Amino acid sequence: ILEVVDLRKSYFLGDTEIPILKGISFDVYDGEFISIVGPSGSGKSTLMNLLGCLDRPTSGKIYIRNKDVSSMNDNELSNLRGLEIGFIFQKFNLIPRMNALENVMLPTYANKRKGVDAKEKAISLLKKVGLEDRMHHKPNELSGGQSQRVAIARALINEPSIILADEPTGNLDTKTGDEVMELFQMLNKNKTTIIMITHNNSLAKKTNRIIRILDGKIDVEN
Amino acid sequence: ILEVVDLRKSYFLGDTEIPILKGISFDVYDGEFISIVGPSGSGKSTLMNLLGCLDRPTSGKIYIRNKDVSSMNDNELSNLRGLEIGFIFQKFNLIPRMNALENVMLPTYANKRKGVDAKEKAISLLKKVGLEDRMHHKPNELSGGQSQRVAIARALINEPSIILADEPTGNLDTKTGDEVMELFQMLNKNKTTIIMITHNNSLAKKTNRIIRILDGKIDVEN
Ligand SMILES: Nc1ncnc2c1ncn2[C@@H]1O[C@H](COP(=O)(O)OP(=O)(O)OP(=O)(O)O)[C@@H](O)[C@H]1O
Numbered sequence: 001i002l003e004v005v006d007l008r009k010s011y012f013l014g015d016t017e018i019p020i021l022k023g024i025s026f027d028v029y030d031g032e033f034i035s036i037v038g039p040s041g042s043g044k045s046t047l048m049n050l051l052g053c054l055d056r057p058t059s060g061k062i063y064i065r066n067k068d069v070s071s072m073n074d075n076e077l078s079n080l081r082g083l084e085i086g087f088i089f090q091k092f093n094l095i096p097r098m099n100a101l102e103n104v105m106l107p108t109y110a111n112k113r114k115g116v117d118a119k120e121k122a123i124s125l126l127k128k129v130g131l132e133d134r135m136h137h138k139p140n141e142l143s144g145g146q147s148q149r150v151a152i153a154r155a156l157i158n159e160p161s162i163i164l165a166d167e168p169t170g171n172l173d174t175k176t177g178d179e180v181m182e183l184f185q186m187l188n189k190n191k192t193t194i195i196m197i198t199h200n201n202s203l204a205k206k207t208n209r210i211i212r213i214l215d216g217k218i219d220v221e222n
Numbered sequence: 223i224l225e226v227v228d229l230r231k232s233y234f235l236g237d238t239e240i241p242i243l244k245g246i247s248f249d250v251y252d253g254e255f256i257s258i259v260g261p262s263g264s265g266k267s268t269l270m271n272l273l274g275c276l277d278r279p280t281s282g283k284i285y286i287r288n289k290d291v292s293s294m295n296d297n298e299l300s301n302l303r304g305l306e307i308g309f310i311f312q313k314f315n316l317i318p319r320m321n322a323l324e325n326v327m328l329p330t331y332a333n334k335r336k337g338v339d340a341k342e343k344a345i346s347l348l349k350k351v352g353l354e355d356r357m358h359h360k361p362n363e364l365s366g367g368q369s370q371r372v373a374i375a376r377a378l379i380n381e382p383s384i385i386l387a388d389e390p391t392g393n394l395d396t397k398t399g400d401e402v403m404e405l406f407q408m409l410n411k412n413k414t415t416i417i418m419i420t421h422n423n424s425l426a427k428k429t430n431r432i433i434r435i436l437d438g439k440i441d442v443e444n
């Protein structure tokens with residue numbers, strides 16, 4: 001479902017080039033649940049942003065369902081980001097002036113699955129992540145782990161076929177983190193492809209495959 | 223060094239009272255390294271903000287070195303927050319327009335240890351957390367775990383006698399997290415009292431004592 005070919009990404013501070021991804025290639029098959037692991041600063045979030053079409057590579061190719069992402073038109077990209085891919089950000093990226101329910105419903109304004117009642121679905125997702133009694137709290141009225149769970153619910157509202165989760169349990173206790181993992185495993189059973197960055201080795205071991213990033217390159221694929 | 227007596231904290235949304243801390247009492251002795259654990263949303267960060275004098279309790283008392291925090295004057299509070307206590311926030315709270323080095327030096331502008339060269343100490347701390355080559359990056363040019371490490375270095379610059387660390391390793395891989403833990407253990411050997419909120423049970427086990435918060439109350443102290 002996803003093919004990455006010799007992906008490279010550098011940042012440029014002034015005219016200094018800082019290479020972050022130095023030639024990454026791998027495939028992800030439909031319905032897989034894979035983990036991306038590696039040291040802090042190794043390039044995992046950078047890779048995720050490219051897969052989610054939120055950023056462009058310096059060079060290299062990304063194919064989603066055999067279509068070259070760099071040759072997609074605006075409509076196709078908007079459909080991809082809004083409906084096909086659900087993105088859970090490492091820093092959550094919640095809207096401060098909206099409450100949890102409004103934040104979860106936000107992706108449905110631009111793109112909506114036919115026949116899905118956005119508000120009902122949002123409430124059901126917030127219940128699933130244990131936030132039933134925090135629905136009307138704004139982000140600054142939520143704990144770190146509660147904000148993280150709002151970000152998770154928001155990524156799922158349009159029933160995406162691909163979930164990109166950047167460290168989705170970093171602020172959660174073990175029990176709550178396991179509940180999120182169970183939710184992911186249930187979605188994966190229903191054919192959702194999941195790519196999860198995690199620092200939690202015990203969670204990574206529960207996935208189909210682990211891709212290790214080391215200093216901007218793939219270290220081990222097993 | 224720290225005494226908490228029947229601490230209560232509620233938030234008020236409109237005129238609905240939401241009790242968060244429901245009567246917490248415990249002591250922390252000079253030079254201890256204690257962990258605070260508990261489910262997401264149980265009140266740990268709320269408790270930490272009260273200990274760090276960044277917020278006021280609804281009722282109850284906090285004594286630091288036998289002095290009632292609520293009866294301190296502005297000078298004493300400023301000295302406490304600026305020099306005695308080092309706070310590592312769950313959300314980092316870095317200044318976006320300043321780079322890592324400037325962020326780490328920030329606490330020295332209002333309060334400074336005599337005879338400490340702020341810039342030298344900041345550089346040394348950034349090296350200790352592995353950010354030697356990221357000193358001039360701003361927060362949006364840093365990875366999640368790198369930002370977390372800048373927040374750690376910043377909390378240490380004034381050589382506080384009490385460190386309050388709210389989930390300091392949530393965005394770090396195991397190896398980098400262990401390095402941060404070693405830094406804490408070294409400071410603790412040198413008589414620094416450390417109170418650390420963590421979701422990582424293996425790190426909590428390395429500390430002197432674990433205080434578990436459950437639904438706003440102390441569950442187990444062992
Ligand atoms: N300003 C606020 N108004 C209303 N409720 C709030 C406010 N701030 C926090 N809360 C609530 O207080 C409770 C405790 O929050 P706190 O941040 O202390 O939890 P925590 O134990 O640190 O959780 P986590 O492990 O997820 O970081 C949460 O249920 C949260 O929704």
Ligand SMILES: Nc1ncnc2c1ncn2[C@@H]1O[C@H](COP(=O)(O)OP(=O)(O)OP(=O)(O)O)[C@@H](O)[C@H]1O
Pocket residue numbers: 011012013018020038039040041042043044045046047090356359362363364365366367368393394395
């Ligand atoms: N805008 C930018 N300009 C310069 N360097 C950047 C920028 N954004 C990120 N970086 C650098 O890119 C590298 C990789 O960042 P990335 O966020 O992908 O790491 P990561 O593997 O997700 O780390 P973590 O586990 O800490 O979240 C880091 O060394 C970071 O300093």
Ligand SMILES: [Mg+2]
Pocket residue numbers: 044045046090166365366367
């Ligand atoms: Mg990251």
Ligand SMILES: [Mg+2]
Pocket residue numbers: 143144145266267268312388
């Ligand atoms: Mg917290």
